[in-house]
Amino acid sequence: MDVYKVYKKYNKDFIAFAKSITDSEDPAFDLVQEAYVAALEREEIFNRMNEYQIKGWFFTTIKNKNIDNIRKRNRFRYIENIxxxxxxxxxxxxxxxxxxxxxxxxxxxxxxxxxxxxxxxxxxxxxxxxxxxxxxxxxxxxxxxxxxxxx
Missing domain, CATH: 1.10.10.10 (Winged helix-like DNA-binding domain superfamily/Winged helix DNA-binding domain)
Known part of the structure; x- marks a missing residue:
């Protein structure tokens, strides 16, 4: 299935999930966009996946992007306050x-x-x-x- 079709079909679900883990709308939209960009960069891996596997990949990627962002923020806080x-x-x-x-x-x-x-x-x-x-x-x-x- 095409990545774009899955993204379009489940975009509201992705945003709702992102909002639930960020507690804020703007970072949630950013996470979903980052996941979509990551999907476009790796589009060839989706050729062997069905719709639900792609959907799962998006949820996992959104969660991981959020964790990466939290780690980055914490690193900067550390550097400011040792x-x-x-x-x-x-x-x-x-x-x-x-x-x-x-x-x-x-x-x-x-x-x-x-x-x-x-x-x-x-x-x-x-x-x-x-x-x-x-x-x-x-x-x-x-x-x-x-x-x-x-x-």
Whole structure:
């Protein structure tokens, strides 16, 4: 079945779904449009799919695009406000942990904050910092070694 026909037939369903996961109209329309553009870029994969498989692909793509957008927003929030390791309830432990983090080299601190503060993987961290994922892993290892030594 033609991607355009499925899109046209189920467009209202796609928008309703997008609204339900974004709680806002404008981002919902954007998600649906992004999914349609992605479908047009990969139109050849739909040749082997029936109407319901294509419809399912759209719903999955809309959901994944929304997750990607949330991650992007969270990354920018992280960069604007670097705070981490507030998990301990003991005031002295918080002060000690902040002191240890402040003593870390900046490159190691950034990697640790992205890894444990944002739960990002080494590839995602590398993209944010503009470094290879292997460098991210070595900086993470070095940073953890320093933290263990100072704890």
């Amino acid at each position: 705070e981490l390791f507030e998990a301990t309830e003991n005031f002295e432990e918080n002060i000690h942990m902040k002191g240890i983090l402040e003593d870390l080299p900046e490159k190691n601190k950034k990697v640790l904050l992205l890894k444990y503060g944002m739960n990002l993987n080494s590839k995602e961290i590398g993209e944010i910092l503009g470094i290879p994922s292997s460098t991210v892993r070595s900086r993470l290892s070095a940073g953890l070694k320093i933290l263990r030594k100072n704890l």
